[in-house]
Amino acid sequence: MNAMTKPKSAQALPLNTILDGDCIEMMNSLPAESVDLIFADPPYNLQLRGDLHRPDNSRVDAVDDDWDQFDSFAVYDQFTREWLKAARRLLKPNGAIWVIGSYHNIFRVGAALQDAGYWILNDVVWRKSNPMPNFRGKRFTNAHETMIWASKGEGAKYTFNYEALKALNEGIQMRSDWVLPICNGGERLKTADGEKAHPTQKPMSLLHRVLVGSTNPGDVVLDPFFGTGTTGAVAKMLGRDWIGIEREASYREVAERRLADIRAYDKSSLEVTRAKRAEPRVPFGQLVERGMLRPGEMLVSPTGKVAKVRADGTLVGEDVKGSIHQVGAHLEGAPSCNGWTYWHFRKDGKTVPIDVLRQQIRAEMAARPH
Amino acid sequence: MNAMTKPKSAQALPLNTILDGDCIEMMNSLPAESVDLIFADPPYNLQLRGDLHRPDNSRVDAVDDDWDQFDSFAVYDQFTREWLKAARRLLKPNGAIWVIGSYHNIFRVGAALQDAGYWILNDVVWRKSNPMPNFRGKRFTNAHETMIWASKGEGAKYTFNYEALKALNEGIQMRSDWVLPICNGGERLKTADGEKAHPTQKPMSLLHRVLVGSTNPGDVVLDPFFGTGTTGAVAKMLGRDWIGIEREASYREVAERRLADIRAYDKSSLEVTRAKRAEPRVPFGQLVERGMLRPGEMLVSPTGKVAKVRADGTLVGEDVKGSIHQVGAHLEGAPSCNGWTYWHFRKDGKTVPIDVLRQQIRAEMAARPH
DNA sequence: CTGTTCTATGAATCCGCAC
């Protein structure tokens, strides 16, 4: 790019607007090397079979929109490689990209990023504090999504506001796993008839951290899968310019209204909900996993009852199996029992409450929080 | 697989030994469909630069740095696809695989898994409670690694000890993000001169959770990148058979010594909380046959619906006949209904769920097994 | 107004055996 074209290109950028159309075509119509950051939340290519019901028989409102349907991995890969190529052309040399996804698509996206020449800086895990459970008990709760942060290529510079993120994190270096709630409550946009306006609206707290960490005020942020415009909303609040691309008219309308109401630096609506830490919960099973207690080891109570530790963190006492609390309560004939103080193990000839092991783990967690 | 080959194959398995050699060759020398679980921690620090050539030996015109990178990835991808193919041949139809990696390689591994026909069940994030900080302050602290858990194919069955994992997590279903410390302290294996024996030794707590969750006692667990043998050590403790493959003699020696010292936990402590699905099925008609409920007796639901018991163990409700489940579902307008907990009978003036009668029968069956 | 209980819902590749 020469000196002549650069100002012209910059002028041609449709800043702070939502473009209507296919993201690949629209990106290719914009001037090269004109954007500082791209945040992309592409379709995940979920492959859902039948209906899913909660144990109370209510039906889960699935993501079954047309825009998430692809015939095969090959088709999805082709789509991914094309939009990533168009995105890379748009990025300034020191620009960067974030892409978010789940296990359905993120591995294909990550490989395509690397193949396209991007250089992965981190993968960042969004750990959801309130995910939807696994209702059938057949897998782990799908409690996280993965974001990939990449520069334009190996050796390329990029923006990283280390100190700002450290401040956001109470003075401790920001880690690659972020605990944030999903988007619901008042932040969740609704249609006139009370339905959710978009099936997968992202929380502003997530974008807040991304934009504070990897852009500066005045930067241009582009989102090729704009949806209801969370990226634009947070960019506007933080004094960044934004460009959205969205082909669904209904999403664009919601986003337009939303963005019209946003004021820059409205910090109050951005405050990250920080769970005030009570004492962190430590499952008894973790003592077994960590080898602090071994399966087969005998625990004793002050009243002389005994129970044996099993590999899954349950106890077996006389005629009873269950958690440390359940077994203790049963053996004492009591309605409840605090197993942490009730059960003891033998160490160096002395009997010690298992609670000291929990305290050890909590001390580790306190020394290296978050 | 026919009846002839199965015993022969099983006999040929070199259980509880470390095989010396290249993992692909060694896996291909073992009998097909003979392994229940594969846990793999593949290398990602292959020499990606230098002496690379395309399969046809063509020279790449270096118009763009990306080409170098692409060729490097191509070599890694080929390696990945070959060992994943060999691994898939080894797996029993209901077997499963776990692969662990970081952002350097996990996206390529995940895409290769999907392309090879594996079916991803979850990605699980190992969230390190004490990671190495990022000293230069240029990126986020790399505080997690990613594991992929996959079955042999779409629709294939797999082992998932849901209740045991829930017990390990103090009664709450296990999530896809696991907070566990890295391997250090006494668990970290050292060489004679005090150096760490392996650069990426995995903690036993991680393998404990993997093996408790996705294998049963007596299962065969194979680790094609055995290293210092954490997989074998935990498998042995948990009463699973194991096979390791490792081509570095120094790692094999450390692992051999380590495994010789490991003791298996006693069998009873390896019994794990069982799922209700595993309970024996009791037909409702048996309650009628045994006289626990009489034909003509009225059952009631918590919502006030009523139905009459018939001699063949079906119910008649308003405008509907059928099983306890069918009638309940119909009366509630629900897609399904567990009749055992839905229907109640009157006993001594109180309404009691019919499930207590089923529990009586099951208790008898347990006391006098056939 | 306050504290408690009830209800709704979120990117989900969510059953298994008998016939």
Add this chain to the structure above:
DNA sequence: TGTGCGGATTCATAGAACA
């Protein structure tokens, strides 16, 4: 290999409803 059907399965949070 498909179909029928028994019956097992949920956590955190917001907001409404209720006492």
